[in-house]
Amino acid sequence: MTAITVVAQEPITFPHPSHASEEGHTADIYSIAVSANHLISCSRDRTIRIWHLSDQRLAHPPLREHASSVLCCRIHEESDLFVTSEVDGFVELWRLSTAQLVRRWKAHADSVLSLALGGEVLVTGSRDKSIKAWSVAQLLLSSRAAAADGDTTTADVDDDDAAEPEPLRTIGAATAAVNDVSLAADEKSVFAGSGDGSLRQWYLRSSSGDEKPSRDFESPGGGGSGGGSGGGCRRRGICSLSLTRNGKRLVSGHSDGKLRVFDVELATELMCIDAHGTCLTRSWRPSKSGPFSK
DSSP: OBOEEEOSSSOEEESOGGGHHHHSBSSOEEEEEEOSSEEEEEETTSOEEEEETTTSOBSSSOBOOOSSOEEEEEEEGGGTEEEEEETTSEEEEEETTTOOEEEEEEOOSSOEEEEEEOSSEEEEEETTSOEEEEEHHHHHHHHHHHHHTTOOSHHHHTOTTSOOOOOSEEEOOOSSOEEEEEEOTTSSEEEEEETTSOEEEEEOOOTTSOOOOOEEOBOTTTOOTTOTTOGGGOOOOEEEEEEOTTSSEEEEEETTSEEEEEETTTTEEEEEEEOOSSOOOOBOOTTTSOOEEO
C-alpha cells in the first residue's frame, strides 16, 4: 500500500490508517491535486482515487478507466472539473462532484507528463516535446453531443469512431520533455519547464489575435533555455512549476533538489535555494491548506 502524507501541524495520512489495506494505492503515486474538500491521487497502479479531506476516506470507489499508469492530475474547482493523463498519451476530463468521466482522447504521441486546467483552457505537456492548448468549452460540447446521440457510458466516451478534439494551438518547439506547465491567471499564456532545465513562457492568444513571441527565463551565468552553465547554481532539469497567487513570481523545483524563484515581468531569476537533495515536486492549495508531499 502506498500512502500520501499531508504536511501540517500534525501529519495526516491518506488513506486513514484504519482503512489502509483496502483503500490505499498498490503502487507508486505520481501526482496529487487538492480542492477545498477533496484530495485526488493518481498512480502507477492505473487508478485515480478521490479522498475526503475531512476523514481521509475514499469519496468514490477507485476510478479504473485507465489502460496505463496515470501520471498527472489537476483540478479546476470553480468548473467542477478535474483532468488526468496517462503514459500512453491519453487525457481524461472528469466531473469533480460525481467522478463521472466526461471525455477521453488521445492528446499526444507520447506520455502526457504535465497538465494545467483553467476555466477556459486546458494545457498538456508531453514527453514528445510538445505543448497543446485545448478549449474546455469544446471538450464539454463534444461530450454533450455524444450524450444527445445516446452515447452516455464511460466506455463510449472514447469510442474510436468519435471525432478527436482539435487543439487550439500546438507548440512543438520545446527542447526536451515538458515536465510541468503552469497557466497564467488570464489563461493567455503558459509557463513550461523541461527536462533539460529550460523554462519558457508561451503565449496562447492575445486581444489583437496576433501571436506574441515566447520568452526564455534566464538564470545568472547564462542558465536560460537548454540549462546554460549558471555557475555554482547551474540549472538542472525542471520537475515542477508553481505561480504565486498574484502572478508576479514563478517557482521551479529541479532534479537536483534546488528551488528557484523568478520575476515573471522581467523573466529573470531572483534566487536559487539549495532546498533538498533530490527531485523537488509539489502540490498545494494556497491559503486553504498546507503543502502536500508525496
